[in-house]
Amino acid sequence: MTVKVGIPRALLYYYFYPQWLSFFQHLDVEPVVSHRTTRGLLEKGLRSTVDEACLPVKLAVGHVLDLKDRVDYLFLPRLVSMARREYICPKFLGFPDMVRNTIDHLPPVIDINLDLYHKRSNAYNFFQTLGKMFTKNPARIYLAYRASCQAHGNYCKELESGALPGELKTLANSNGKNGGMADITIAVIGHPYNIYDRFISMDMIKRLFESGVNVVTADHLADSVIRQEAGKLPKQLFWTLNQRMIGAAYHYFNDPEIHGLIHVASFGCGPDSMTGELIERFARSRSTKPLLVLTLDEHTGEAGIVTRLEAFLDMVRWRRNLADVAATL
């Protein structure tokens, strides 16, 4: 019987799943991904976390609960750092322990550190330790690692050429454009686990598609572009995801093909509170593009979000038409 490893469809699942899936499959381990987010799944997470935690952490706990009774291992790697001298967020550092100390009767938790903070650290250490749990054969681990890197590389390339992660993939056509129907392009800026989770984002990206909007995100930009833009900050940001967000925001503010930006933040998110402020300041002082800021928590009502989205799109279109008319004068 193959070993089943549970992967919560949460947090950096959206970034790493092709790589993780490929690695496990090459070692004949069966990855089991938790179900799609639903109200019920979220409610479970809410009941098992402290009120003060941010929505993404509560949701991730819901996904853990969804998995815990049907897998042999829970895959909750401690994502310390994805890049040199950067972290993701304190809660990522403590997540496996938050889970372990709040939920009883868990299967064994795999909480190996992925830590690329230091110069000499590399991702192979992580996969090597992980692989050793399932095979004694180092060559197999190495090959699985190579294959997983390939999968990750392909995934990044796909995203850069406009695809969307996960289930959203089918929405956009190959170059990410919304058929011939779209008349405006909006950049959606936010943590991947907020904007790509269809329940949490209230299906924002699909709604935008249906309203005739092209959607771009930080993941459609090359890492070098993002880093160059984020390099304009007075001090380098030490949160990888928020650096991506702010770099992308700066880029899209200056991109003439983008008509407006939506910043999706988590209520109570530490990094978002800081970079959100910088993005808003930039929008006010150095850009004429409309910016919509949406802060999500478990009480956010769908109706309110839809109304605000519609009003925002009206404004973006109005401005755009105005600009077109002005150009002919």
Next chain:
Amino acid sequence: MIVTYPHMGYMWICVKAMLEYLGVEVALPPPTTKKTLLLGVKHGPEFACMPLKLNLGNFMEAAELGADTMVMAGGCGPCRFGYYAQVEHAILQDLGYRYDLVVLEPPEKHIGELLGKIRQITGNRSWRQVIKGINFGYKKAWAVDDLERMAHYTRPRELFHGATDRAFKTALAEIVAVRQPEELPAARERAMAIMQNVEIDEHRQVVRVGIVGEIYTLLEPFANMDIEKKLGEMGVEVDRSIFLSEWINDHLFMGFGRNVRSSKEALKKAVAYLGHFVGGHGLETVGNTILYAEKGYDGVLQVLPFTCMPEIVAQSILPRVSQDLGIPVMTLIVDEQSGEAGLITRLEAFVDLLARKKRFREGLA
């Protein structure tokens, strides 16, 4: 150049001593009040943690006193503090304040940068003098901390209500007034004597509570709504897990100081529950809770600002620690809307519980 820096409890005493000893002109922000908070809330990011808002208010109020150079500590994450200075400076600039910003970043890459920044503030003083100045500040912090510890002891035992607070104020003034390092030991003696003169009932039964949590809210009475005083008056002897001098010793002197409590012990303890540092004092919070339980304290109080990330990690873990070690833990989250009335009710209920448990235990013994 007129230098200012934000408040954090009695930190101003130590930093002012150091800077003025080196001939730097200082404009201290007025004491943090409701008005400071309102300024910070109005102009700061809505979801920023509370220390940022209070810092911002401090800088705005200090500008009115002529300050033109703001000094802040830096950091390399993962918690927000490492980016405070930049965000605060950007906000102040947009508001039209003309502040020069000096950020003292921890010397991770090379120490030269930090030394350069210190030069920027202290001008052409010799390094020998700079080190003497730093040491002077440290010694003051140490003296203040000792006075605070004495107040923690006497407050729940004082015979006359308010005696501790009055003595503490006079004793503190002795330390503040010292301008030369040579005069500090004598002043310290006088201050200690003042505290020793507080009349107490040594045999009074007191409840002992360890206070853990985020450093700013632990050290700044305005932010924690004077929790130490409130608990003291309810007959609680508190022990605070973080003191400024200990922090300086751990972080600036790399734990070289002798006879100083260090956070290392707490960090070792925490590993059983939290396998990685999480920024801020999250790991210390978990470790110190364990230490307090082992030392036989009656309870632990965790204090944190709303949305503080490292402390939320710790908060998620503390119920398990509390259960395993049988020590009651209460979490107090402060933000700009925190009210006094609700706090007192909660504290009283907690202290009541601890006192009852204690009587029960002692009845058994």
